Amino acid sequence: MSRFWALLKMLLINYFGISALQIKDKKNRVKYLKKLGVGIILVAALAPTVYLYTWLLIQGFELLAPVGQEGAIITLGLVMVSSIVFFFGIFYVINFFYFAADTQNLLALPLRGWEVLGARFAVILCYEYLTELPFLLPPLLVYGIKSGSSLVYWVFALIGYLLTPLLPLSLASIPTVVVMRFANLSRRKDLFKILGSLLVIALAIGYQFLFQKSGSNSMDPVFIQNLLSDRNGLMNLISRIFPSTRYLGLALVNAGSAVGVMHLLQFAGLSLLAVVLAWLVGEKLYFQGLVGSGETTTRRKELEGKDYKRLGKGAPATLSYLSKEIRLLLRTPPYFINCVVTNLLVPVLLAVPFLLQSHKQNSPIPWEGLMARPQSQIVFMAAIIGLVMFLAGSNAITATSLSREGKEFFISKYIPLPYKKQIQAKLLSAYVFGALGAVLLIIAARILIPLTISLISILVLVSLVAMAPVIEFGLLIDILRPKQEWVNEQQAVKQNLNVVFSMLFALLLGGAILYMVIRFIHSPFLAAGFMLLCFGLAALTLYYLLMTWGIERYQNLEG
């Protein structure tokens, strides 16, 4: 077996826990069944959303087919998947290429840069194939079945499914490898790993906006009329966000004809070209970005009396515990990227294009008139609160709180700080970043839409209450099943299902309450009151659970 395949096999077993399937003893079988159970719960929890998405696609197909634009549903799926693969890819690449501690061990083996990078790329690709499933499978199936496509379509669809993540993932890895190469030149490795990651994310956002802008510039009525008169013109428009998807879209729509084959070849060619580029860049720069990246710098400065006085200030124990939590979140690159940055990314994503837009250009949406209507205000409030809750659920601060402690958990067990206070400090650490994210989000919304002071105040208040149950649920789930057996920090946050559970909880709770608000309430103040009541009650219930069952469970966890 070549070194590349041996390495890939080892990584796949390691990251996907495949070895659990091979061992026949009872203990591992139970472990495997538990994993399977968790998987089934996740699929069941996602099912309603996928069902709704599929239903919308079917409606879309039926609506668009008479005007010859039905291919747009495929492109929509492809664009969505490519964008998701690209954004998730950035995080995956940063985590798997640079934050995984085992990369340092691999440096000692006689492996080439492309072999290590290629094997890791393949592991991420496997994750991306799973990510693709709920987004791309429904449009491919809907189009294939509804248009009565031939066998060639299904073959093309399979090839397309496998090829789709290659280009966005390569696009995610190339700038990461380049930026990290130069971040590694610095003496302060941790700080520059964080700054480097932020730069790559900024580049990714910039790239997306560049293409979005080129798409939105042509939204005049005449253009749209021409667009709709052209068969699958809508498809071409949507694909501008991720241009390569146009070829696969055309290949699928024209499956069975020479044009289809040509477009598939174009798509495959582009995808492979991107992989080759990533491979070349990886071979050249990957190891240079890795060697010595685990080094640390020291000042070794003898302290004097005044230094002791400055440094040795006391603080109340709970505050000290909170400050330890925050320091570790800010200083540990995988925690910073996966727990802190996620809070700030969405507000930035929302605000940047509108800040960049010239002020002379009128917004395509008449916000002022729209926001004067109570129902619009309610929908707008629900959207912001939903986002705040989703951010609180996906930032992973509480959902990985005990997990992140890993082997150090014994310290929390033997220090003389009550478990109650430790739980409160952990909640507070998530609350600090959650509140920051919410405030930024509301500021971003204010840039976009003219909001009254009273609406802003309501939004801030409801946001702060709405994120509480999500944060509390995250901690509850992490106390129930902390993932403390990890070898590198990124596993604690990136490969931790508790984060998914926390996200799902945010979606379910937020979805249910916000649906009721939009559907049944017609006064913004009443809507705010209802949300405060519901989320407040949920927060109090979960807090009570944490302070009773949570403390008992924490007490019984073995360090």
Add this chain to the structure above:
Amino acid sequence: MIEISKVSKSYNRGVNKAVDGVSLSIRNGEIFGFLGPNGAGKTTLIKMIIGILHADEGSIQINGKDIRIDPLEAKMQFGFVPDDPNIFARLSGMEYLNFMADMYRVPPALRLSRMQELLKRFDMSAAVGDQIQSYSHGMKQKIVVIGALLHNPPVWILDEPMTGLDPRSSFDLKEMMREHAEAGKTVFFSTHVLDVAEKICDRVAIINKGKVVFCGSMKEIRAHARENQSLENLFLEMTENE
């Protein structure tokens, strides 16, 4: 002092008994070594003493405070040095020490003088401003020892403390353990190396397969081992580890 009374702990629903009916009384002013081969149950017992694990049966008191009934007061009585000093890698040494001092509520004036004294003693004054991840294994061990001693605990508990220390630091640590005991306080530490115990302990207990097979001075153990085949075998096993 530490009073351990009929303590048992088992895993896998009682199948593996890690600690089996252990009773020990560790007095003030003594250095007590807890000896045994790897996997004998030393770490499990230490984890129960410091409150990380709960005993299935029996009770543990530290300076008269029961670790189950009054855990916070019991935890205030001891300072603990774990066997693995790889902790809080991204905090600076000073931040870690302040964190520990805050946990044990050491007043600012007292913590300053204790920090200065201990850092100087362990030759860590120049490194304390740097992140712990930049330290060598021995330096990490030292910062953890300093953190455990900041509140001047009546009981000092150490799990395999000599592992990874250079001869000089090892000597210093033994000296400090002796001073601690001479000040009328208790030192309790585990080791699987007989030589370490022989040099500094006033009394030792030997644990094997979860049971204390002997407790007394090193002199008494040696005499007893000559008459007792199984104890002698145990001795040989531990001597091989040196």
